[in-house]
Amino acid sequence: MLFREDLLGQSKKAADDMSRVAGLDNQGIVGLQRQVMREQDEGLERLEETVLSTKHIALAVNEELTLHTRLIDDLEDHVDVTNSRLQRVQKRLAILNKRAKGGCSCMCLMLSVAAIVLLAVIVWLLIKYL
Incomplete structure (x- = not known):
């Protein structure tokens, strides 16, 4: 994980900047400015990499959330259908x-x-044998 100091460097005071420039001629100051700009460019490149990485993670999370939302919606539809079937069966049972x-x-x-069949058989047997 990158911290602010990693990206932007340690916070510097104006006195430190003045001490770096002291004793330099124009060419030295220009060289120092170019060095500072290179450091800033490197920091911006690292920041860009971090932002792109965060963007890719956010897109992946978004895709997962979209999938889960679709799955939950499908599950809700199935639960509704099952619930209506269950209510019909409960009414029939009632x-x-x-x-x-x-x-x-x-x-x-x-x-x-x-008992009626048994009585019918007994009556038939009585009629047949009497």
Whole structure:
């Protein structure tokens, strides 16, 4: 991770700048200015690399978020469909439950049918053998 000092260099005071220039002729001052400009250019290049890297990371995060948003939307659609199906089944079960409570249960109905069949067989056997 780059810090401000890494990119811009240590903060310098005006007195330090003056001491660097003291004793230099015009050519020396121009050379010092070129050196400072090269250092600034290098710092800007490092800053550009950092900004580009951050941009690529931000784009990748954006793509991930877009994908996750799509997946969540699809999941929400599936949950809605499943919920509506579940509500229909619950309504049908409630109706069936009311019918079962209101009249004979299925077991009573089947026992009655079995008893009628058994009685019919007994009556048929009595008629046949008497």
